[in-house]
Amino acid sequence: LAYSREKASEKKEIPHSGNEGQAIAEDPKQLASLHEKSPGEGITGRHLPPTTDKTDITESSPKKAKVADAERRPLLMEGKKTLFQRVLTRPGALLNRVSQNDGNTEDVWKKVDPFTIFCVFDRKSFMGRNWVEVGAxxxxxxEGWIDERQLIDWKQTLTVAFTNPAGRKRTLLFRDKNYLIDLVDSCNAVARSEALRQTIQQGAIPEDFPVISIEPATHIDIQKQFYLLPILDANEVFLASGFNVRALKIASVTLDEGDQDLIIKEENRKSLVQEAPKQAQVMTEFRAGVVFVIDSTTSMGPYIDRTREAVRQIYDKLKKADLLGQISFGLVAYRDNIDKVPKLGYVSHVYGNLRDGERPSILLEKISAVQPASVSSQGFVEDAFAGILSAIEDMNWADYDGRYLILITDAGARRGNDPLSATRMNAEQIRRLALDKGIATYCLHILSEVGKKNHESAAIQYxxxxxxPAAGSLYYPVEGGSVQEFGFVTDLLAGAFVDQVIDASKGYVAKDIANTHSDKKDSSPSDSGKDQQHPEDSGKISEIKAKTLLVGRAMQLAYLGKEKGTQAPRLFEAWISDRDFLSPDTPTVDVHVLLTKNQLSDLQQTLKTIMRAGKASMESSKGFFDELRSAAAALSRDPNEIGKSKTSRLGEQGLLGEYLDGLPYQSKVMSISDDLWSSWSIGEQQDFLDEVEAKIRLYEEYHDDVDRWIALDAGRVPGDAVYPVPLDDLP
Structure with missing residues (x-):
């Protein structure tokens, strides 16, 4: 299901005529035929419970009923104090509302779109069936009542999004949990899964085939097209190899009611077979944006000049290929905190944006103004993250399908806990913001002799x-600070981006190098053979080219998915593995928790409390949990519940919100106990608090990111909008 916030589905009301109704079908496949008839056999002449529990609309005015209805709140989940029950509708679900018109009472039946999300206000048995009263x-x-059989309980607002399939096999979706777990845990999982793929590709699919569907060949970017694949259940499997894999039960929607065995149907087989897609024409419109983020402090003069030269050479190459409009460049320069050293001039500055880069003469003129600082910054590290954040947020990336950011620096970045940091974030949070916009970040780290003491810590950051995802780290050190070596790597990277655009203009998609061992197959039509020019660097060249090819393919698959309107698989309920069979360290899905603005705000305030308590305990004789107990009242939590046991974990103290309970992941914050905190060194405690502080800053970015808040209730209550927070970003 591609759940679009921009397109509201129309719903068709079906008045109940009174006596020609048919029973609501046990089999969803029968529902389609029933929509043409009234669906209330067995309840003809007997109305479902009215839509309010305080006001009977047959005895009171509709106005009073509406007021009473608006005061009600949904039912709470069992054992919870703040979480409401939610349900999803199955295909063919019908909503019934008893209405009053000119003194006459009638049933109004409305067909509800599959996967509509409702809050549960009441549950009642009526005429031998269980009914659920729902509201958006x-x-x-x-809004009315729905037969319980037409609903799915959604216990946690967990949803998955497929990772980009570049570099791995497409995910298989299974009808049976036990089959999937047996497959994942077997010693020949790869061979068995390949046999299933071969069966799908050949089209000779038996009726008892264990696979329901398969992931699309192109990528759906959830940042641009939100879709809902809610997790209904999860089981963890520990492999002999040491990896743990989760079997996830997810739900989606079929386009036809009751149509669940999709790959069995003859007309669906062709769309699931990995045929060569007719995409050449689509690929010709592929455009790329490349932004250099360059350290412009005193030591960087030669590298600034060489970067300008690289841009000039690339423009010449594009001009010869008549492709100047297909790739654009931008440049952001950064220095450091200007409160301490005002003469630095700026923390970060956009010298040329991507729109400027579409016209070479304009961009080259603007970036010619970039000069190294005339004074030194405070210490050796600089605010590289401020420059990167500026490139992420201040550039207009919307018109570019391939998105590349190249950081050029000879020093480490200020950490989030550094008072001179402008972003208050660490590498992990900056990386997440870049990935959320589909940007791949490269780093050319110049290992000059003067920064030798900083090399190791900076390398870890970068x-x-x-x-x-799938490609690994895109970090490339430049040994000895050689300007010649720097220029070679810069030309190689930028040239690879240009080659991808040139190939795309001819209709080519970057090769899938997953499980490919032939160098010939890996080569691109525009491969320029630089390996022979620098045989001593052949290993580095091969790595850079292979990873850039993989990154490019991922971006092109996302582009094709957007342009071709790719949707998530058309199935209803299925089991998937969250890891690739061939490479268990490669995730097949990203798991998100849908948090409301109130929940995100509560989470941020709780983390601030935890951070303050941690800092206070480091400066006093009181324990960590003693400090938390003192702060609990400010969060409307029960102080008596905090620290009852020295071994109790933070997640068991009632301090963090209920929406984090029972999530299928290991949380560092929630696993903290007073004993564990006390066993840490001062440095370990500070690292933990730094991580907490960086997440607080990240939540501020999420709060301000208006484009990604999703109104699941069509915008009726702004506070009910949700943000898809990745599990890795939770505390």
Whole structure:
């Protein structure tokens, strides 16, 4: 299901005529035929419960009923104090509302779109069936009653999104949990899964085939097209290899009611077979944006000049290929905190944006103004993350399908806990913001002799910053600070981006190098053979080209998915593995928790409390949990519940919101106990608090990111809008 916030589905009302109705079908496949008839056999002449529990609309005015209805709140989940029950509708679900018109009472039946999300306000048995009273918003009003058999309980607002399939096999979706677990845990899982793929590709699919569907060949970017694949259940499997894999039960929607065995149907087989897609024409419109983020402090003069030269050479190459409009460049320069050293001039500055880069003469003129600082910054590290954040947020990336950011620096970045940091974030949070916009971050780290003491810590930062799904780290050190070596790597990277655009203009998609061992197959039509020019660097060249090819393919698959209107698989309920069979360290899905603005705000305030308590305990004789107990009242939590046991974990103290309970992941914050905290060194405690502080800053970015808030209730209550927060970003 591609759940679009921009397109509201129309719903068709079906008045109940009174006596020609048919029973609501046990089999969803029968529902389609029933929509043409009234669906209330067995309840003809007997109305479902009215839509309010305080006001009977047959005895009171509709106005009073509406007021009473609006005051109601949904039912709470069992054992919870703040979480409301939610349900999803199955295909063919019908909503019944008893209405009053000119003194006459009638049943109005409405066909509800599959996967509509409702809050549960009441549950009752009526005429031998269980019915659920539902409403779109937590604050009401209710909309009517739906047969319980046409609903799915959604216990946690967990949803998955497929990761980009570049570099791995497409995910298989199974009808049976036990079959999937047996497959994952077997010693020949790869061979068995390949046999299933071969069966799908050949089209000779038996009726008892264990696979229901398969992931699309192209990528659906959830940042641009939100879709809902809610997790209904999860089981963890520990493999002999040491990896743990989760079997997830997810739900989606079929386009035809009751149509669940999709790959069995003859007309669906062709769309699921990996045929060569007719995409050449689509690929010719592929455009790329490349932004250099360059350190412009005193030591960087030669590298600034060489970067300008690289841009000039690339423009010449594009001009010869008549492709100047297909790739654009931008440049952001950064220095450091200007409160301490005002003469630095700026923390970060956009010298040329991507729109400027579409016209070479304009961009080259603007970036010619970039000069190294005339004074030194405070210490050796600089605010590289401020420059990167500016490139992420201040550039207009919307018109570009391939998105590349190249950081050029000779020093480490200020950490989030550094008072001079402008972002208050660490590498992990900056990386997440870049990936959320589909940007791949590269780093050319100049290992000059003067910064030798900083090399190791900076490398750790930048390896984390440049981690890209399936490709790994895009960090490349320049040994000895050689300007010649720097220029070679810069030309190689930028040239690879240009080659991808040139190939795309001819209709080519970057090769899938997953499980490919032939160098010939890996080569691109525009491969320029630089390996022979620098044989001593052949290993580095091969790595850069292979990873850039993989990153490019991922971006092109996302582009094709957008342009071709790719949707998630058309199935209803299925089991998937959250890891690739061939490479268990490669995730097949990203798991998100849908948090409301109130929940995100509560989470941020709780983390601030935890951070303050941690800092206070480091400066006093009181324990960590003693400090938390003192702060609990400010969060409307029960102080008596905090720290009852020295071994109790933070997640058991009632301090963090209920929406984090029972999530299928290991949380560092929630696993903290007073004993564990006390066993840590001062440095370990500070690292933990730094991580907490960086997440607080990240939540501020999420709060301000208006484009990604999703109104699941069509915008009726702004506070009910949700943000898809990745599990990794939770505390």
């Amino acid at each position: 918003s937590t604050s009401g009003p209710t 390896q984390s910053l440049t981690e890209y």
